[in-house]
Amino acid sequence: MAFFNKKTVVGISINPELGIEVAQVDFATRTVLKYGVAPLAYDHNRREIADMDAFRGAVIDLLQGMGIPKGTPVSLNVPTITFKVGDYPPQLPQRELMTAFEEELIKHPVFQDREPLIDAVALTDATMQTRKFAFTALQKTDIIEMAVYFKEQGYPVVAIDTGVNSTLNALIYNNGVSISSDRPWIMLQVTSAYARIIAMQGNVYSECFEERIRIGAVLGDEENYSTVVAAVKPYLTRLPFDRLLVVSKTDIISAETLVQHLGFTGQISCIEANSYAKGSFLPVAQGVDEEAARLMSLDVIGAAIKQDFAPYSAAPFNLFNSGLGSIYEDEQPLRFGTFVFTLENCIVGAIIFSLIIVAIAAAVCLPKEQELKTLNDKVKKIEEETAQINAYLKEYNWVSSNQFNEADEVRAGLTHNKNVYSYYTIVGTEIPKKLWLTGLDLGKYVTIKGQADNIESVYSFFRNVNDYNSSAGLSLKKLSMASNSKLTELNDNGEFDANSVLDSMEADFYEFVITNQQEEVKSNGGLPADIVDIGL
Amino acid sequence: MDKYKKYLGIILFVAIVAGVAYYSIAMQVMPRLDKISDVQESVDEKQRDLDKLRSKKITVQNKLKQFQENAANLQKKIYSPTISDADSDTLFFTLYNDLIDMVHSNSVRIKDIKYTHNPAEDLFVKHGGSKYFVCNINLSLVSNYVQLGHLIEDIYQYPYYIKIGSVKIKPYNKDKSVLLTEMSVQLYSYTEPQGTEE
Numbered sequence: 001m002a003f004f005n006k007k008t009v010v011g012i013s014i015n016p017e018l019g020i021e022v023a024q025v026d027f028a029t030r031t032v033l034k035y036g037v038a039p040l041a042y043d044h045n046r047r048e049i050a051d052m053d054a055f056r057g058a059v060i061d062l063l064q065g066m067g068i069p070k071g072t073p074v075s076l077n078v079p080t081i082t083f084k085v086g087d088y089p090p091q092l093p094q095r096e097l098m099t100a101f102e103e104e105l106i107k108h109p110v111f112q113d114r115e116p117l118i119d120a121v122a123l124t125d126a127t128m129q130t131r132k133f134a135f136t137a138l139q140k141t142d143i144i145e146m147a148v149y150f151k152e153q154g155y156p157v158v159a160i161d162t163g164v165n166s167t168l169n170a171l172i173y174n175n176g177v178s179i180s181s182d183r184p185w186i187m188l189q190v191t192s193a194y195a196r197i198i199a200m201q202g203n204v205y206s207e208c209f210e211e212r213i214r215i216g217a218v219l220g221d222e223e224n225y226s227t228v229v230a231a232v233k234p235y236l237t238r239l240p241f242d243r244l245l246v247v248s249k250t251d252i253i254s255a256e257t258l259v260q261h262l263g264f265t266g267q268i269s270c271i272e273a274n275s276y277a278k279g280s281f282l283p284v285a286q287g288v289d290e291e292a293a294r295l296m297s298l299d300v301i302g303a304a305i306k307q308d309f310a311p312y313s314a315a316p317f318n319l320f321n322s323g324l325g326s327i328y329e330d331e332q333p334l335r336f337g338t339f340v341f342t343l344e345n346c347i348v349g350a351i352i353f354s355l356i357i358v359a360i361a362a363a364v365c366l367p368k369e370q371e372l373k374t375l376n377d378k379v380k381k382i383e384e385e386t387a388q389i390n391a392y393l394k395e396y397n398w399v400s401s402n403q404f405n406e407a408d409e410v411r412a413g414l415t416h417n418k419n420v421y422s423y424y425t426i427v428g429t430e431i432p433k434k435l436w437l438t439g440l441d442l443g444k445y446v447t448i449k450g451q452a453d454n455i456e457s458v459y460s461f462f463r464n465v466n467d468y469n470s471s472a473g474l475s476l477k478k479l480s481m482a483s484n485s486k487l488t489e490l491n492d493n494g495e496f497d498a499n500s501v502l503d504s505m506e507a508d509f510y511e512f513v514i515t516n517q518q519e520e521v522k523s524n525g526g527l528p529a530d531i532v533d534i535g536l
Numbered sequence: 537m538d539k540y541k542k543y544l545g546i547i548l549f550v551a552i553v554a555g556v557a558y559y560s561i562a563m564q565v566m567p568r569l570d571k572i573s574d575v576q577e578s579v580d581e582k583q584r585d586l587d588k589l590r591s592k593k594i595t596v597q598n599k600l601k602q603f604q605e606n607a608a609n610l611q612k613k614i615y616s617p618t619i620s621d622a623d624s625d626t627l628f629f630t631l632y633n634d635l636i637d638m639v640h641s642n643s644v645r646i647k648d649i650k651y652t653h654n655p656a657e658d659l660f661v662k663h664g665g666s667k668y669f670v671c672n673i674n675l676s677l678v679s680n681y682v683q684l685g686h687l688i689e690d691i692y693q694y695p696y697y698i699k700i701g702s703v704k705i706k707p708y709n710k711d712k713s714v715l716l717t718e719m720s721v722q723l724y725s726y727t728e729p730q731g732t733e734e
Contacts, residue, residue, distance in 0.1 A: 346545030404663030407606030443702025
C-alpha cells in the first residue's frame, strides 16, 4: 500500500539570513516533521547564491543527513528579486502580457543582463475595466541549473516560489493573519536588504512596493530602525489599511521594536521570523531540534506546504513552469481536462473505472441471471407439461386415431344386432305358403336361400323382406327352376328336342337366393362366396 | 526513458481498465447474453412444440368428451367391472355365464363352442388396447325356429353390449323343423371400472 502513499513534499528555502533550510510539514496537523539548516553565502547585490557549487554540495548533504529519501518531490523557495502588482487591459493576450511584464523587468538591474523566468497570477477576473496581475521573476539560468541538479540527484522539483508569497502562504496557513475579504491591510516584510510594503485586500495582493535599505549591526539600532521607518512610512501614510502586520526576517530588526518606532496605533501584529522569536512558528515533531526550529523561516514553511496549500491560495505562484522549457515539460504528467495522469491518479482512476465497469457488468448480469433462472424454470415447466401431455396422449392414443370411436362402434353393433333380430323375425313371419327356406345367413350380409313351387310366392316373399329395409340393398340374386336330373344329351347331328329337355329336368319347384352381397364367385355357379348351395 | 515515464500511468490505466472491461464484458456479460439467447431460442421451440401438444390434447379431450356424450346416449353400455385389476378370466366368465344361461333358458342345445380372447382383427382390441377385454365366441347350436328366435331376442335385450357377429342357419336334412345354427358373438368388457374421464 506504500505505493499509494502520497509522498510528502520537502520544502527547500534559500534564506539570505540563515542559509539553506529544509523542512517537511504535516499539512493536516500543522506539525514540522523534519527541519534542517546549513549555511550558505548569498550575494545581496547580484541577488543570487554566491557559490552555486557550495550550494549543490550543501543541499544534498543536508537532504541526506535529514534522511530525506530520493524521489521525494522538492518545493523550492528563492529570495524574491522582484514582486509586482499592476493593472493591465483585460483582454490582453498572454504573449503581449508577458511582453509587458518583461518591459517592466528590464528596468530591474538583475534582469538587464539576465533572462527572467516569470510567473504571473491574475488577481481579478477579466470582466472589469482593468485586470490586476501579480508577477514575480527569477534568474532563469540559475533556476534551470538548480532544477536540473535536483533532478539529477533524484529529487524532482515540483514547485518554485519566492519569499513574499511563501511568507504570506505560511501566515495564512497557520492563521497568522485574520483575513476579511472586504478590508484592506498591509504586510510589512523587512529583511537585511529590503523593506517590502505589501497592500492586501483580504487574501489578495493589492499593491507591492520595495525599498532598498542599508542596515547592519555596526550601524546601531537607532540608525537601523530610523532607516526602516524612513523607507516605509511614506507608504504607510499614503495607503489605506485597517491592520498592519510586521514581519521581520532579519536579526537586525525586531518587529515589535519597529512597530514602536513606527508610532502607529490600532490593529498591529508582529511576527518575529528571526532570533527574536520566542518559539517555533509551528509545533515540531519529536526529534526536531527546537532551538533550530525557533529560527525557522516562514519561507521554508511556505515552501513545504506549497503543494497542499495551492487550492486555498489566491495567488498560487509556481515558477516551475513552462518557461523552463523541456525541464518543466518532461516533469509534467499528462492531463485530460482537470484530471492529471500521475501514476497514483491513474491507478486510483483505473480502480474507479474498473469498479464502474464491474458495477455496470453486475447491473447487467444480475438481472440476466434472474432472467436465465426464469427461462430455465420455464423450460422445466414446459418439459414437465410436455411429458405430462405426451403421457396423456400415449394413454389415449386410441382416441387420437380417427379410425375408432367406441360409441359409434357400439351403436353400429347394436344396429347390426337389431338387423339380425329383425331379419330373423321377418323371415319367420313373412314366409308365404308353398315357400320354404334352405339357408339363412345373418351377418355382415344377409343371405336368404329357399325354394318355392311358384314364382309368385318368391316375389311376394322378396317384396316383404325388402320392404322391411329397402336401403339394405337386398336383391333377388337367383331364381331358377330346381333340377335333380341330367340334361338329355344331344345326338350326333347336333339336333335336340325342347320338350324332351324340359321333361328330362323333372322340375316342379324353383330355387331362389336373396342377398345384399355384391361379390360373385364364378366357381360357385354365380353365387356369392359365402353362399353355399345346400342342394335342397 | 524518463521522458516516457509520464506515459506509465496512462498505460497502466488503459491496461487495467481494458483488462477489467474484457473480463467483465467478454467473459461475464457476453456468455450470459449468449446463453440467454440460446435458452430463449430453446424455450421458443419447446413452447411451439408444447402448443402443438396442447392443441392435440384439446382435440383428444374433445373427442373423449364426444365419446362420453355418445356413450351416455347409447342404449347399452359396455360391461364395466366393479373392482380394479380384475383378471381376464373374471371378466370372461361374468359375460360368458350370462350367455350360456340365455342359451339354456331357451332350451337351445349347444353342439360345439369355441372362443378366442382379444382377437387382433377386432377394432376394440386394435384401437383400445388394454382398455377392453374382448371375447369372440363361436357356437354351434341345435334348436327350432322359436327357440333360436328367443335366444337372439335375449341377446338383443341383454343389458350390456354383446355383438351378434353372424348367424348361419340351415335346416336339418332329416327334420326340417330342426335348425342347425352357427352363431358368432363378441363379448365386450372394460378392464377397469369406468369413472369420469378427463
